[in-house]
Amino acid sequence: MTKLSVNINKIATLRNSRGGDLPNVVQFAKDAQRFGAEGITIHPRPDERHIRYQDAHDLKPVVFTEYNIEGNPVTSFLDLVLKVKPTQVTLVPDAEDAITSNAGWDTLKHKSFLTDVIKEFQRNGIRTSIFVDPVLKQIEGAKATGTDRIELYTEAFAHQYGLGNKAAIKPYTDSAELANTLGLGVNAGHDLSLDNIQFFKENIPNLLEVSIGHALIAESLYLGIENVIQMYLHKLK
Template identity: 70%
Template sequence: MTKLSVNINKIATLRNSRGGNVPNLLKVATDIEAFGAQGITIHPRPDERHIKYEDARALKNIVTTEFNIEGNPVPKFIDLVLDIKPTQVTLVPDAVDAITSNAGWDTLTHKDFLKEVIATFKNAGIRTSIFTDANIKMVEGAAETGTERIELYTESYAQQFSLDKENSIAPFIEAAKTANKCNLGINAGHDLSLDNIEYFKENVPDLLEVSIGHALICESLYLGLENVVNMYLNKLK
């Protein structure tokens, strides 16, 4: 079964919009685990516009499943991850002013930098993953950095799925095959939803984990959080 890691950034965004502590981020994370999710993902950004650095530290004390922290490895982020020591760190090349992640790493251009950062995290016992486009060259470049996993950036799949699902999935199948040849574990995320997740899971070989936040929270407004978590789990079996 592919593991479901729920990104709770949107819960923090809702909380921050009114100040205070409603909804309670820690309670939501605990409930999501109780509903069956196998991981919690957060993506703190330097401006702390949703997940705050203090949230990351507090979550470390209550998350009992896999804890995945995503972000651009600037010095402040590196220090946070080394302090918390989550299960996994996912390196994402997002700009400071980015609304959301919008590209994978150029693993060839940034190979030396990534190798240095990844070695730092691996020496601390933290599993590493690189956010990567579904591009064979970028996957091969990722393998040269020492990372243990890649996270396939799935926005293009999600955008094209309703128009031509076979062509939309094709580059991800090839990227996954390349990752398998390079002994890289495969994660995936970005705009995956109840509509498109099952087809992705069925066609991408050896998919270990998906990280889903925005769609899952939006779907929960209509269907309920516990129900939606279990709907994803059923599709990922």
């Protein structure tokens, strides 16, 4: 079974655009879970341009499914995660000025750094995942850090699939197969949508979790959040 984790960053972006508390991210997380979401994902950035660090604390008491916090493990992020203690932390190598995540880790170059960070999180009972491109040597490098899981960065697949190139799934299938062999759990995220999620799921062995935000929220503007969550769950199962 593949779990659906709803990334609520866009809800925070909408809230921040008016400076108030509408929509309320805590209430939205409650509702998303009530509608069937099996996890809530947030990705706070140092400038707090969408999810704020306080949101991470406010969400902890209400997320009764999987709570996943993504981000670049700078000092402030490390401190936040160790205080909140989510179910999972996903390490993403964001530049501070990046609009959105745009690359996976070089797990070979940053092996020592990632290993130290992962050990600290695991000592505190937090499952770890590394955001990676579908490159076999990077999957092997992730294994060497001691991480529990990887999250496959799926933007390239989504783009090519939209052009009709279904063969773009192959490096993701190969990466997942290698990860399974190495004993790594496999998550995925970035630009997955109602259009491509079923094909992706069908071709990725033992896909544990997908984290979907931008597309899911955009689709909900037309179809409604409860309906869209149910549509994703149907395609994933």
